[in-house]
Amino acid sequence: EVQLLESGGGLVRPGGSLRLSCAASGFSFSTYGMSWVRQAPGKGLEWVSAISAYSGSTYYADSVKGRFTISRDNSKNTLYLQMNSLRAEDTAVYYCAKGGTGSALLEYWGQGTLVPVSS
Amino acid sequence: QSVLTQPPSASGTPGQRVTISCSGSSSNIGSNNVYWYQQLPGTAPKLLIYRNDQRPSGVPDRFSGSKSGTSASLAISGLRSEDEANYFCAIWDDSVVFGGGTKLTVL
Numbered sequence: 103e104v105q106l107l108e109s110g111g112g113l114v115r116p117g118g119s120l121r122l123s124c125a126a127s128g129f130s131f132s133t134y135g136m137s138w139v140r141q142a143p144g145k146g147l148e149w150v151s152a153i154s155a156y157s158g159s160t161y162y163a164d165s166v167k168g169r170f171t172i173s174r175d176n177s178k179n180t181l182y183l184q185m186n187s188l189r190a191e192d193t194a195v196y197y198c199a200k201g202g203t204g205s206a207l208l209e210y211w212g213q214g215t216l217v218p219v220s221s
Numbered sequence: 222q223s224v225l226t227q228p229p230s231a232s233g234t235p236g237q238r239v240t241i242s243c244s245g246s247s248s249n250i251g252s253n254n255v256y257w258y259q260q261l262p263g264t265a266p267k268l269l270i271y272r273n274d275q276r277p278s279g280v281p282d283r284f285s286g287s288k289s290g291t292s293a294s295l296a297i298s299g300l301r302s303e304d305e306a307n308y309f310c311a312i313w314d315d316s317v318v319f320g321g322g323t324k325l326t327v328l
Contacts, residue, residue: 214265
């Protein structure tokens with residue numbers, strides 16, 4: 103059974119930093135691209151970032167480029183999202199998802215972790 | 222404002238057939254596969270339809286997807302109360318692009 107478990111969310115002040123983690127199990131993590139998708143309260147889905155399986159190529163939405171960094175540790179089956187210079191508009195539930203590199207197929211999703219950015 | 226346009230809301234009564242549209246252009250829907258995601262209240266999104274009209278294992282055949290030209294549709298037949306959710310279409314256009322979402326209410 104595929105499981106994606108996010109952690110690391112929590113209240114952070116504007117300008118602050120946070121690192122999200124996503125522990126994956128039930129599939130060959132190293133062979134799949136992975137993504138982060140966020141959802142602001144009461145709003146729709148916004149793709150944030152993705153990382154390819156093999157080359158480790160990374161992709162970012164314009165709204166987070168230069169502030170967020172996606173990475174992965176295949177030895178730990180874990181995906182990360184380092185978020186710096188956080189803004190109020192980054193407030194959202196952050197989901198990790200299997201896929202999202204080269205196609206809009208996001209086959210499995212985690213339960214999400216909430217990141218409120220507020221002073 | 223997404224390049225994929227969905228009606229913000231839709232509704233139907235139990236047993237009815239409902240369709241949700243996703244409108245785009247020749248450069249997005251017209252040249253890419255469309256995916257649909259279902260988000261039940263308070264839960265994470267779930268893949269519902271992939272590559273325009275394919276259902277993942279476990280998705281009831283009451284759900285069907287189609288694409289024609291620059292539009293795609295999600296149809297739900299035999300509507301049930303548990304289908305009340307938000308539905309999002311998505312395509313790949315150098316990144317994953319989501320439609321704004323449609324909130325389906327079962328009356």
